[in-house]
């Protein structure tokens with residue numbers, strides 16, 4: 001249990017440092033779990049509050065807005081994307097979780113928040129630029145989802161669009177085109193009209209995919225910050241500057257200004273940053289990173305980092321006239337910087353980013369702001385405490401299960417699925433399910449640990465034909481699939497194990513649980529539900545974290561209900577209750593016993609006597 005020791009020593013280090021003069025410390029990630037492509041803005045007018053948002057791909061609600069006054073405690077305050085009519089196309093996006101909401105840029109100016117973003121449809125041909133729908137959303141109240149505007153669409157054939165206001169009030173769009181160049185043009189933010197030609201302003205330092213551009217004006221220079229090197233191991237932040245907005249831009253000789261490539265750090269792929277200043281004048285950068293360790297540099301899809309790209313914070317020194325310099329990112333950040341102070345924002349709809357869940361679906365409540373669906377949800381599929389089912393969430397089944405590779409085939413019909421992010425290295429998640437409405441073959445209600453359509457492991461109650469007799473009976477099913485596109489087929493993984501429902505659970509609520517038992521494995525278990533207390537759980541299977549390898553997303557957990565391709569939409573109703581998520585541990589240094597990862601071993605452990 002070496003990782004425990006590492007965590008304890010990090011805590012001891014923090015305690016000692018607080019005694020030393022002027023040294024500050026904090027932990028990374030500051031917002032853990034699936035929170036890629038961060039962007040933040042500081043708002044002195046709203047009590048010195050920082051606001052950030054992230055890529056949310058096909059989650060709905062999406063574009064979660066987090067607020068903080070100390071850069072450490074982050075509260076989910078609204079979801080900018082919260083009404084189906086804002087982006088109806090989200091219902092039909094194919095190519096799993098690599099389509100959807102891409103890297104946003106969030107800015108505040110003159111009393112208004114402006115959010116630039118792209119909805120990407122990766123199923124369209126690469127040169128068909130209609131696959132990128134760029135838009136602007138605004139609000140004057142970041143604490144209320146409903147106050148976020150409908151999108152103003154604008155014509156831009158690329159991604160990662162970002163706004164810039166020059167001193168003369170002129171407004172500009174900067175974005176990434178074709179993985180090759182940064183384009184810029186004047187843009188009317190009110191109408192979405194592009195007011196001039198798109199000009200190539202910088203091509204980066206020669207690596208693929210110059211992207212995520214942000215323009216900052218400082219000391220008479222226009223600074224152009226970009227990400228480069230692709231979103232994996234060579235990912236980084238580069239910066240360039242010019243006396244003129246349209247260039248020519250000169251790269252910082254010290255580029256990359258932020259990178260972990262080929263380093264020994266647990267935090268890899270560090271990049272895609274955004275710089276902002278606090279009330280004391282200190283500059284900070286928010287960036288993305290994966291907790292994957294050194295092996296990530298050589299075999300990224302064989303590494304262990306199920307939470308994907310997470311948000312890390314690092315102080316930036318930016319003296320007048322000089323290039324900015326970043327501190328390298330690690331799990332414990334220590335240095336001569338002063339963190340801002342301030343209480344957690346009082347307003348807003350959600351909880352702290354690392355909060356546990358104790359959700360009982362009380363009558364009259366609504367789904368907490370941090371829960372989401374995969375693509376747009378069908379309203380009638382879900383109901384909180386409907387008549388006769390107090391303190392539960394009704395899930396009406398979908399035809400599609402979680403393995404629907406191409407949402408076009410759902411014709412917008414949706415998948416019955418409610419989830420939250422995995423936000424801790426080790427966690428435990430469970431719900432109790434009332435499965436009495438399951439009457440036909442392949443009716444199934446379960447919980448999943450899901451990376452995307454091609455990589456998820458589920459434990460469920462499913463109606464299956466019992467061996468031999470042909471009679472339908474409830475079973476505990478442990479089923480999973482891992483067919484990651486970027487992996488050799490011989491490394492694909494399928495499991496499908498069914499166990500007759502234990503006698504003690506017949507006619508009873510069943511508790512279904514997924515737990516990250518250590519830094520390498522998830523365990524899937526079931527036990528007697530319907531009680532408030534802990535209940536003995538039996539493990540029906542394990543999966544290794546590297547069967548859940550992130551590409552753009554990160555692991556989410558939650559319940560689903562499906563008839564697996566049969567009987568039409570809404571074939572049955574099921575009810576989940578007592579939703580619990582408990583964070584057990586946050587690991588911030590590479591655990592010594594985690595490597596190497598072997599592919600030949602198979603670990604599917606059944607209940608003794610049933611395998």
Ligand SMILES: *[C@@H]1O[C@H](CO)[C@@H](O)[C@H](O)[C@H]1NC(C)=O
Nearest residue numbers: 020021022023335336337338
């Ligand atoms: C600590 O900070 C104060 C004020 O910022 C400064 O005057 C002092 O020199 C610093 N001390 C050390 C040891 O760096």
Ligand SMILES: *[C@@H]1O[C@H](CO)[C@@H](O)[C@H](O)[C@H]1NC(C)=O
Nearest residue numbers: 121124125127128129130131
């Ligand atoms: C591009 O995709 C759109 C659908 O968004 C389609 O209508 C159009 O025909 C495609 N154009 C080309 C040139 O393939």
Ligand SMILES: *[C@@H]1O[C@H](CO)[C@@H](O)[C@H](O)[C@H]1NC(C)=O
Nearest residue numbers: 141143144145146147148348
């Ligand atoms: C949020 O905004 C909506 C739409 O303007 C409004 O109806 C609602 O009362 C607001 N909610 C809160 C808590 O202020």
Ligand SMILES: *[C@@H]1O[C@H](CO)[C@@H](O)[C@H](O)[C@H]1NC(C)=O
Nearest residue numbers: 180181200201202203247249
């Ligand atoms: C970037 O590369 C393209 C294609 O080679 C070229 O047309 C463009 O001028 C370059 N942009 C800059 C700013 O050098």
Ligand SMILES: *[C@@H]1O[C@H](CO)[C@@H](O)[C@H](O)[C@H]1NC(C)=O
Nearest residue numbers: 259260261262263264327328
């Ligand atoms: C930061 O990390 C980079 C990449 O690993 C490395 O080249 C550089 O030396 C590090 N800088 C410091 C100050 O440790």
Ligand SMILES: *[C@@H]1O[C@H](CO)[C@@H](O)[C@H](O)[C@H]1NC(C)=O
Nearest residue numbers: 360362363385388389390391
């Ligand atoms: C629902 O449950 C709550 C709390 O458990 C209880 O106070 C309330 O009376 C119940 N309502 C109904 C309609 O059963």
Ligand SMILES: *[C@@H]1O[C@H](CO)[C@@H](O)[C@H](O)[C@H]1NC(C)=O
Nearest residue numbers: 464465466467475498499500
């Ligand atoms: C059916 O029997 C096979 C072999 O005995 C066993 O592996 C499987 O788990 C059984 N399936 C069910 C649904 O009981």
Ligand SMILES: *[C@@H]1O[C@H](CO)[C@@H](O)[C@H](O)[C@H]1NC(C)=O
Nearest residue numbers: 400401402403479481564565
């Ligand atoms: C999902 O449903 C399809 C039918 O629509 C079925 O063929 C497939 O086996 C199911 N698989 C999984 C892993 O959910």
Ligand SMILES: *[C@@H]1O[C@H](CO)[C@@H](O)[C@H](O)[C@H]1NC(C)=O
Nearest residue numbers: 517518519520521542593594
């Ligand atoms: C994690 O737990 C699994 C299942 O018990 C075990 O096989 C594996 O060796 C453990 N890994 C570590 C690093 O302890």
